[in-house]
Amino acid sequence: MERAIEAANLTKYYGSFQAVKGVSFSVKSGEVFGFLGPNGAGKTTTIRMLTGVLKPNSGEIWVLGYDMLNEREKIKAREKTGIVPEMANPYVDMTAMQNLHLMGGLYGMSKREIEKRSVELLKTFGIYEKRNVKVRGFSKGMRQRLILAMAMIADPELYFLDEPTSGLDVISARLIKDVIREEKRAGKTIFLTTHNMDDANELCERIGIIRRGELIAIDTPEKLKQLVKGRVSVEVSFEPMRFDPSILSSALNVETMGDKVKIYTDNPDKTVKELVRYAEEKNLHIVSLRTLSPSLEDVFMELVGGRDD
């Protein structure tokens, strides 16, 4: 199948408020697609329409070739889909193993299959030793790992992951990203929403950016970065850290970031020379000096205007 997800003209109203305005896009089979946007932009509403939780007021949704607006076809699509809803929890009064058994049961798997797959997943996510402990005693990172394991129980073809690494410790976030990469290598399709631009940059082959319910950009991360190619920056750190921004005639904007300064410029060559001259004049030691191309975060800030919707 060429296209795993196809959304055409999706529109959703909450009363008179239009949360999603005619959004159309498609996700190819085997692709990791990132869906970005500020808070309230319509990301979760869109993902809920794609997974069949909410019905669009108009538009069409096809997932793995199934029409998500048809009740029977929706269930068939879900048989092949693993979903991690936004801020979802596992059942805290059940053990990790019981949570996985529940999900396996809902996917119609046999007891033996569930047992085998559960052990495999619990080991992958590093929570096998805690398999018989009630989830109430799990850390946030462990709970999120379990939630992803629950979504993976039936080895689905397609994943919808709504903020899977949000608020997690470094180890859990890295483990989850590794699993996402592994699933991608296995040919799975992944639809991912995230606030973390580094995650989106690392994991996604294409990215859609939604703002005020409208899809305002959709492309590969590198092509999106070209949209703000004027925003090259130079990052410098001196020892001792003393810096007077007025000495730079080439700076468009200066940001102090901890023990560093980031200078946005349209002439990096001139900026670097000015910085080196300044360091020599003031007898400062240059600890680091880097030229940076625009990041995905720069693209995002440029497109959404740096505010929640």
Next chain:
Amino acid sequence: MIETLRRSFAIAKKDMLIFYLKGPVVIMGLIFPFFLFLAFLIGRNLGGDQLFVGLTAMTAFFTATAVGPTIIPWECRGRTFERLITAPVSLTTVLLGDFQASLYFGLAITFAIALPSMLYFSLSVGWITFLIATLLAVGTFSAMTILLSSYPPTDVPADVMMLTSLVKFSLLFISGIFVPLEKLPSYGRLVSYVSPLTYYVDALRHSLGGGYLPLWVDFGMLVLFGMAFFFTGVTIHRKVLERRFT
């Protein structure tokens, strides 16, 4: 159909593991009917058959309606509901699972109370009538919880408990549990027909050789009430589902 039942049983098992021992379930399902029965018993010169009917009917009614109404609000509050309904099961299957959780709880406690009390009061009970009546009644009361949990679409279990208690006590007091149907004035009898509990109480009296309405009417009304509760509940749940996420 078998696959639907299998998957709904997975949901029922989850409900049994989580909700049977929740405080409000124990209070409303076990402790409360016990004290209500004491109030029914003390100061009244009642025979063993009347006590058996009162105790069994109250137990079935309160236990079968203790679990169901709060499951979905608890799920919404615990942020587990969205994943449940995005699993490859329909909303009806989810509700069928919740229905089963109420049914098994109601049946287990009702039989655990009714059987020793039959022996204690040395009653000769028509077994088939008793079993069919209890199965139908607990099924009907369990289906009632699907309706009770449907509106308002809240994530505050206490809101649902309050509304549920109001409905349950109204149905209890208008049923023929405290005053047998034949002793009620005709207007009282008409009102009592609105409560499904009336038909269970009457069927239990049949199992002891009494009863006011024909037995087939008791059974038929329990089936009708059960079907109406379940399907109306499912319809309302479907209609308000989106409001649980907005």
